[in-house]
Every structure is written in structure tokens, then in C-alpha cells.
Amino acid sequence: MNGLGNQIIVVDMRGRTGRVTSAAAIAINAAPGTKFDQIMAIHDPKMAGTVAYIEIINSDGTLAQACGNGMRCVVQALTVEQGRQSFTFETVAGILFGQERDDGLITVDMGMPKFPWYDIPLAEEFADTRKIELQIGPIDAPLLHSPSVASMGNPQATFWVHDDVWNYALDRFGPMLENHPIFPERANISIAQVVAPDKIILRTWERGAGLTEACGTAACAAVVNGARTRRTGRAATVTVPGGDLYIEWRDDDHVVLTGAAEREWTGTLDPVSGIWARNDVAA
Numbered sequence: 001m002n003g004l005g006n007q008i009i010v011v012d013m014r015g016r017t018g019r020v021t022s023a024a025a026i027a028i029n030a031a032p033g034t035k036f037d038q039i040m041a042i043h044d045p046k047m048a049g050t051v052a053y054i055e056i057i058n059s060d061g062t063l064a065q066a067c068g069n070g071m072r073c074v075v076q077a078l079t080v081e082q083g084r085q086s087f088t089f090e091t092v093a094g095i096l097f098g099q100e101r102d103d104g105l106i107t108v109d110m111g112m113p114k115f116p117w118y119d120i121p122l123a124e125e126f127a128d129t130r131k132i133e134l135q136i137g138p139i140d141a142p143l144l145h146s147p148s149v150a151s152m153g154n155p156q157a158t159f160w161v162h163d164d165v166w167n168y169a170l171d172r173f174g175p176m177l178e179n180h181p182i183f184p185e186r187a188n189i190s191i192a193q194v195v196a197p198d199k200i201i202l203r204t205w206e207r208g209a210g211l212t213e214a215c216g217t218a219a220c221a222a223v224v225n226g227a228r229t230r231r232t233g234r235a236a237t238v239t240v241p242g243g244d245l246y247i248e249w250r251d252d253d254h255v256v257l258t259g260a261a262e263r264e265w266t267g268t269l270d271p272v273s274g275i276w277a278r279n280d281v282a283a
């Protein structure tokens with residue numbers, strides 16, 4: 001599936017033990033036909049009142065706590081399967097709600113952002129995470145600097161720029177910033193241009209996956225960080241390379257993400273080895 005071009009593999013692990021292994025994720029991502037950003041593994045529910053436990057695996061085999069685009073894909077897959085439109089999930093970052101709307105777009109309540117430095121986490125204390133000391137490029141003329149940081153379940157850094165986000169070599173800076181010592185659990189790195197109080201243009205280098213067409217949690221972080229630095233209001237359209245995401249940071253502190261999700265093809269996967277076969281291709 002994809003969520004605005006964020007390449008997602010939804011794996012149905014219900015009714016079986018075990019997990020999609022890190023080795024399987026790395027093997028799947030190594031094949032040109034199945035390069036992906038995240039695997040969303042649907043497991044049997046662990047908690048009453050939830051439909052499933054979702055485990056999120058990046059293409060480098062590491063686990064992620066949150067994935068907004070992937071959650072939309074899961075909601076869409078389950079809507080088709082179950083003929084209903086609202087679902088409650090458990091993830092390692094908490095309980096999430098998702099709903100397919102009548103217009104086909106999918107809304108996910110991504111929960112509450114966190115701002116203390118130890119929750120993001122950062123390696124050192126910052127009293128104010130709206131602007132932290134971090135820069136890249138020459139010391140007296142940095143190319144990117146002073147990001148706002150937040151946790152959307154996963155660590156997010158938003159670097160603000162005034163010009164075109166495509167002027168920045170995110171493929172070069174992304175890996176350095178993702179792995180910067182200030183981020184002990186690494187981080188998702190975004191470049192954001194605010195073009196109106198309700199419109200942000202965003203590019204993201206994803207932790208564990210690299211350059212993406214869309215990153216839902218990064219879009220949520222951009223709006224939350226935009227609002228708390230008074231660059232934006234609490235609701236905005238975030239234009240990512242794959243299209244538009246609609247984000248609202250509600251008064252109850254929950255961040256709600258709306259956008260498209262699309263099924264591409266289905267197949268059968270061995271979750272241990274990563275060996276797979278498409279269902280629609282004759283053997």
C-alpha cells in the first residue's frame with residue numbers, strides 16, 4: 001500500500017505467533033520490487049477494546065513507535081476486510097483511533113505530542129525545545145539550524161527555512177542529522193517552509209528509512225511545532241512530495257491526521273525469511 005507515496009507493507013500476523021523479523025524487513029527492502037518505508041504488522045489484540053496490536057518496522061529493520069501514513073493504510077485494509085470504518089488500535093506508543101471517512105480519506109488520531117527533552121529524547125537538557133542548538137554547515141553561516149523538536153510517539157526535528165525546501169540536499173544532511181549525538185534514539189528530520197499560517201511545505205528524511213514521499217508523524221510535528229512557535233495556527237495543510245496531509249492539533253491536545261491511502265497489490269510473505277510472492281502473478 002502507500003500513504004501519499006510513503007511505501008507501506010501491511011502484514012497480517014493475526015492468528016499466529018512470532019513477528020516479522022528484522023532480517024525479513026532488510027531482505028524485502030533489498031529487492032527492487034519491494035523497496036518500502038515501513039512494515040505495519042497487524043497482530044492479535046493484547047488489550048480489550050482494541051482491534052489489533054500494530055508493530056511498526058522500518059526498512060532498515062529497526063522498530064518505530066509511530067507511523068501516521070502506515071496507520072491510514074491499516075485502517076483502509078481493515079475497512080475493506082470488515083465492512084466497518086472505525087477502529088481502535090494499540091501500538092507501543094499508546095492507543096490510536098482511525099476512521100475511514102465517507103469521502104474515502106482516512107483520519108487517524110495520533111495522540112498527544114510531548115515536548116520535554118527527555119521524552120523526545122535528547123542527549124542533553126534543553127529547557128525549551130521550540131528551538132534547540134543544532135546546526136549543519138559552516139559555523140558562521142549554517143545551512144540548517146535551530147530546529148524545533150518534539151515527540152509524536154517518535155522523535156521529530158523540524159528545521160524551518162524561508163526558501164524552497166528543495167534547495168536543501170536532504171539526502172546528504174538527513175543521515176548526519178538522523179544520527180547526530182543529540183538524538184540518542186536517532187530522529188526523523190524535516191525541512192519546513194511555512195507559506196501561510198495554515199500551509200506548510202515539508203520534506204522528510206525518515207529515521208530508519210531515508211528520503212520519503214510523505215511522513216505523517218513528521219507532518220503532525222511540523223504543525224505542532226509551527227503552532228507553538230507561532231509560525232502557524234493549530235490546523236494546516238502540509239504539502240509533502242506525495243501530496244497533501246491535513247493536520248489539526250485539537251484543543252484536547254490530540255493531533256489528528258487526515259489523508260489518502262491506497263492499496264497497490266497483495267502477496268504472501270514468510271515473516272521470518274522475508275521470502276514473498278505476489279498473489280496476482282501465476283507461479
Ligand SMILES: N[C@@H](CCC[C@H](N)C(=O)O)C(=O)O
Nearest residue numbers: 064067068069154215216217
Ligand atoms: N512514515 C512514518 C514514520 C515512520 C517511522 C519513522 N521512520 C521512525 O522511525 O520514527 C509516518 O508516516 O509517520
